[in-house]
Amino acid sequence: MSIIKGRQLIAEGKTKRVYLHDDPDKVILYFKNDITALDGLKHDVITGKGYINAYITKYLFEKLEKAGIPTQLVEYVFPNIIIAKKIQMLPLEVVCRNIAAGHLVKRLPFFKTGQQLNPPVVEFFYKSDELHDPMVNEYHIQALRVASEREISQMKDYTLKANLVLKDFFAKRGLIFVDFKIEFGRLTADNVIIGDELNGDSMRLWATLDGRRAFDKDGYRSGDALERVRETYIEAFKVITGEEPLKEGLES
Numbered sequence: 001m002s003i004i005k006g007r008q009l010i011a012e013g014k015t016k017r018v019y020l021h022d023d024p025d026k027v028i029l030y031f032k033n034d035i036t037a038l039d040g041l042k043h044d045v046i047t048g049k050g051y052i053n054a055y056i057t058k059y060l061f062e063k064l065e066k067a068g069i070p071t072q073l074v075e076y077v078f079p080n081i082i083i084a085k086k087i088q089m090l091p092l093e094v095v096c097r098n099i100a101a102g103h104l105v106k107r108l109p110f111f112k113t114g115q116q117l118n119p120p121v122v123e124f125f126y127k128s129d130e131l132h133d134p135m136v137n138e139y140h141i142q143a144l145r146v147a148s149e150r151e152i153s154q155m156k157d158y159t160l161k162a163n164l165v166l167k168d169f170f171a172k173r174g175l176i177f178v179d180f181k182i183e184f185g186r187l188t189a190d191n192v193i194i195g196d197e198l199n200g201d202s203m204r205l206w207a208t209l210d211g212r213r214a215f216d217k218d219g220y221r222s223g224d225a226l227e228r229v230r231e232t233y234i235e236a237f238k239v240i241t242g243e244e245p246l247k248e249g250l251e252s
């Protein structure tokens with residue numbers, strides 16, 4: 001808690017707060033215990049969730065960094081803080097899908113849930129709760145001056161590389177990496193890196209191909225009891241990191 005005391009809040013989203021850091025090239029990301037779905041219409045608080053999601057983000061961002069994929073991560077601070085490079089976040093969500101699920105199947109019902117997608121499908125969405133994050137393509141993104149052609153190409157390249165690294169990592173743990181969402185920010189002109197977060201809120205991770213046992217937020221989206229949702233987050237921590245979560249973190 002102390003690290004954010006007296007710091008200036010510069011942005012607040014549904015699950016995170018961003019504070020100024022003494023170093024102008026850095027920011028402090030504070031992961032809240034809030035959980036939301038349906039563009040924020042459904043909202044609850046789960047003790048320890050901020051810890052779980054900050055730690056999983058740190059863990060997975062380190063994997064990406066080791067594979068040469070740049071992220072915003074500078075340092076993790078127990079229980080729920082990440083010191084990050086200051087970047088200008090782009091108002092986009094980049095989704096990558098290995099297996100058909102969720103909105104893909106709703107939008108395009110000729111895809112069936114559980115169907116393999118080869119090559120993986122990359123999609124861009126413009127971030128807007130009022131408009132329910134509409135899908136946009138590379139031409140829209142350039143016409144809107146949201147990102148340049150080079151930045152779009154970097155986003156696709158890093159997304160597909162991250163997908164390979166994570167798919168392989170999860171396969172070794174016996175898990176199916178169904179899909180994920182990442183966001184990018186501009187570090188310097190024409191140069192984007194992965195920002196924000198990467199954890200059970202932003203991916204589908206299945207134990208079996210029917211999706212019945214999953215370590216992600218879908219249980220919350222489909223109405224599981226909050227205690228069950230909390231257990232799923234704790235299980236996600238264990239299966240993803242291979243570590244036991246700390247009691248103090250889970251109580252934070």
Ligand code: 5GP
Pocket residue numbers: 093095101102103104133179180181201202203204
């Ligand atoms: P879908 O488009 O099927 O709803 O989601 C595809 C993937 O992107 C899922 O892993 C889902 O968790 C993630 N995703 C899509 N939209 C959002 C969002 O607004 N916030 C977060 N955290 N993840 C999202």
